[in-house]
Every structure is written in C-alpha cells, then in structure tokens.
Amino acid sequence: MAVTILPVETPSLGDRSYLVHDGEVAFVVDPQRDTDRMTDLAASCGVRITHVFETHIHNDYVTGGLALAKETGAAYHVNADDEVSFEHDPVRDGDVVEVSDALRVRVVHTPGHTFTHLSYVLEGETPAVFSGGSLLFGSTGRPDLLGPEHTDALARHQHASAHKLADQLADETQVMPTHGFGSFCSATQSESTSSTIGQERRSNPALTKDEEAYVAEIVAGLDAYPAYYVHMGPANASGPSGADLDAPELADKEELLKRLEAGEWLVDLRTRTAFAAGHAPGTLNFGIDGQFATYLGWLIPWGTPVTLLGENAEQVAEAQREMVRIGIDHPAAAATGKPEEWTDEPLGSFERATFADLSQVRHHRPVQVLDVRRGQEFEESHIEGAVNVPIHEILQRLDEVPAGEVWVHCAGGYRASIVASILAANGHRVVAVDDSYGEHAEESGLPIVKAA
CATH class of the missing domain: 3.60.15.10 (Ribonuclease Z/Hydroxyacylglutathione hydrolase-like)
Structure with missing residues (x-):
C-alpha cells in the first residue's frame, strides 16, 4: 500500500x-x-x-x-x-x-x-x-x-x-x-x-x-x-482535556467597560492598520493575522480574563482556537462589529509610519525611538539612540519608556503595534512604525549601530 x-x-x-x-x-x-x-x-x-x-x-x-x-x-x-x-x-x-x-x-x-x-x-x-x-x-x-x-x-x-x-x-x-x-x-x-x-x-x-x-x-x-x-x-x-470551542458570551458596551475597569484584557483582533485608525480606549491590539497566541501568551499576566473584540464571529472563533492551544481555555466574553459599537468614549488612534518617515521627522523635531525587538536582535543592529525594551518586558518596564512622542518599531510591524497599543492605553503619545527594519531602516538614512 x-x-x-x-x-x-x-x-x-x-x-x-x-x-x-x-x-x-x-x-x-x-x-x-x-x-x-x-x-x-x-x-x-x-x-x-x-x-x-x-x-x-x-x-x-x-x-x-x-x-x-x-x-x-x-x-x-x-x-x-x-x-x-x-x-x-x-x-x-x-x-x-x-x-x-x-x-x-x-x-x-x-x-x-x-x-x-x-x-x-x-x-x-x-x-x-x-x-x-x-x-x-x-x-x-x-x-x-x-x-x-x-x-x-x-x-x-x-x-x-x-x-x-x-x-x-x-x-x-x-x-x-x-x-x-x-x-x-x-x-x-x-x-x-x-x-x-x-x-x-x-x-x-x-x-x-x-x-x-x-x-x-x-x-x-x-x-x-x-x-x-x-x-x-x-x-x-497531567493529561489535558480536549479543546472547548463553544462560542463565548457576547458583551455590550456596558459589560465591556465593566470588564476593562476590572483589569481584564480586552483584545482587539483586527489588523494593526485598522486598530491604529480607530479603537476603543484601553483595548490592546493582538492582530489575528500574526503570531497571536505566542505574543498574547507571552505578555498577559497568566490567569487574566480575556475578552475578544473582532470584526466578525469567525475572527473571534479563530482567536479562541489559538488561545486554547496554549491553555487559555475560554474567553471571558466577546464582541463583534466596529469599535464604535464597543464604547461610548471617543475612539483612540495613533499614526502609522515608515522608517523613511522617521528619518525625515528627526530633522524637524525631537522624537524618541523605542525598539521592541529581543535583545539579540538589538545587539546585532539598531538605530543610534534607540531605547531597547523587548516586547515581552514592556509591562514590567513601562517606567523606562521615554516621555514625549515615542516612535515604536520592531522588525516588521506586528510587535510594534502590540506595544503601541499598550503605550496608548497607558497615556503615551505613540507612532507605530509599520515597516521592515531589515529592508528599509538603513536605506532610509537612519544612523545604524551594528555589532562588531
């Protein structure tokens, strides 16, 4: 056979x-x-x-x-x-x-x-x-x-x-x-x-x-x-059970606000482009289009209830499937639609930019650069003057984030958006660099420090 x-x-x-x-x-x-x-x-x-x-x-x-x-x-x-x-x-x-x-x-x-x-x-x-x-x-x-x-x-x-x-x-x-x-x-x-x-x-x-x-x-x-x-x-x-993929309960605006105020995580699954353009204040962006489970599991204080915010039920179901694979057994709640349907507050937003934009703006006004790549990535090559706080350390090192306008970058944009959403939720003025570091940072004219 x-x-x-x-x-x-x-x-x-x-x-x-x-x-x-x-x-x-x-x-x-x-x-x-x-x-x-x-x-x-x-x-x-x-x-x-x-x-x-x-x-x-x-x-x-x-x-x-x-x-x-x-x-x-x-x-x-x-x-x-x-x-x-x-x-x-x-x-x-x-x-x-x-x-x-x-x-x-x-x-x-x-x-x-x-x-x-x-x-x-x-x-x-x-x-x-x-x-x-x-x-x-x-x-x-x-x-x-x-x-x-x-x-x-x-x-x-x-x-x-x-x-x-x-x-x-x-x-x-x-x-x-x-x-x-x-x-x-x-x-x-x-x-x-x-x-x-x-x-x-x-x-x-x-x-x-x-x-x-x-x-x-x-x-x-x-x-x-x-x-x-x-x-x-x-x-x-210990012999884990199978996955529970039953749909979570839907939450309205009032319920979402209560969960946010109670310290739960409200996770917006939309793309980083959509999140930057408008999001419910206090929500965090872990896009389902990237390594969602890896970074959510890495950053979240273990055991914190998670409410999923998605454009549709399919997006929520995909995220739920990802979460159960790493032992986050069931979302606390969910909401679907648009961010205007999730809050009565004015929507939050922040700019997205390229490394070329960063190169230009540094000639006109002082900005801080926050590199959220891992330590080895930073040591191999980084923008001169950048502050390195790896994404997985950001919640413990928020007091090290520079004051003023902070431009956040990683290697490709996904991690930068996560961190930008966390900083925005904590009152920082952020710009998320949505660009390839390897392809465009040096060619944009930014001063680069490389390992010997």
Missing part, C-alpha cells in the same frame, strides 16, 4: 503535526489540542486513526494527544520514562509499533530538547523520521527550556542525538520535525519547508560541527522564549 504523510500546520505557533496513513488506517504525531483538524482530515481521507505518538512533553502548546486517543480509541504512545498522570501506551528506544503492514514505526531515544525526547522512524518504501524537537531543518530544538542548570548537558545530548539519527538512517529519509517553522522551541529559524537526512548531514550545524563548537554556538544563540511555556509542561503531564 502507498503511504501518505500529511503535515498539519499551526503557523502562529511555528509547529507542524502529522497524519500518516496507508489508505485504511492512520497514525498521528504531536497533535495540537484542537483535534477536530485531525479527525476531519482523517475522515476526508477515509481512514481510521489507530495510533497517536508524542515525541515529548511539549513546552510551547497544550497537546491534543490524549484527547484524540480517547476520541478515536487509538493507542497513545508516550515515553515510558515520562512522568505523566494518565493512562498511555509506554514506548522506549528500540521498540517497534506495527500500525499496519505498511506503517511500521521504530522508536528512537533522541534526548536534547528534553531528556526523554523520542523520535519515530517510519520504515519501508517511504522512509521518514518524525523528529519533534530533535533534528530540525538546519537546526535543532533549543536545549534550555528545562532550566539553565540543564542547558549544557541537553545541548550535548542534542548533538549526539542528531548523529544517532544520521548514523541510523539513509540519506533519502525525509525529516519531519514538529518545531522549526517559527516556534521559539527551535534554536534557530530556517526558511526550508522540507529536508532529508542527506541534506541535514551536509548543512545542519549539529552534524557539521564537532561537539564543542556546536554547543558553544547553540548556547550563545539562545534568546528569550515565551513566558507561558512554564505552564505547558505541567499541563501536558
């Missing part, structure tokens, strides 16, 4: 899950919590899901593995050494799971991203390795998520695991990672969309550098990761 491998993308978290079938039965690797995507895909292919494989206890999302296994009656394969509080089918290095005659899966212990990380090798005519957070495209999973005391050891494990896979597998074996498509679980990012063991053997630092050089490089390159990660491991070890 022919084997089909179908990736299921979650771009906002930078992850992939996989459904693999032979035309009759299927197995799933690392499913997200909204399991309906997998069951719908299996139904459309006319196959039954009989096995679910977990590569590791995830740090960047709440798994749907247990819920999917319960829903479909599938066997749920988790490392026998993982300390979990739910029933599962334990597997270890060297085990072979016969899903069907065409789907033979071999378990390989590949520590590095976590100590108990597993990869799954699909053997046969279509060889593939589902490598989770181990071997990625041109990179590996980051080794620091279990705490700094384990980083060096895990980095060395990661190097050894990459070589273990390369030694065991043929060059034509397809590499099918979970992370590496924008996920902060990846040590570095790659533009690749596919790869093989042969390609990785030639280009992946874990396979081209010796252990000491690789460890030094990967540790030096580590930067901040989302604060919500700390909640994901415990949630996944």
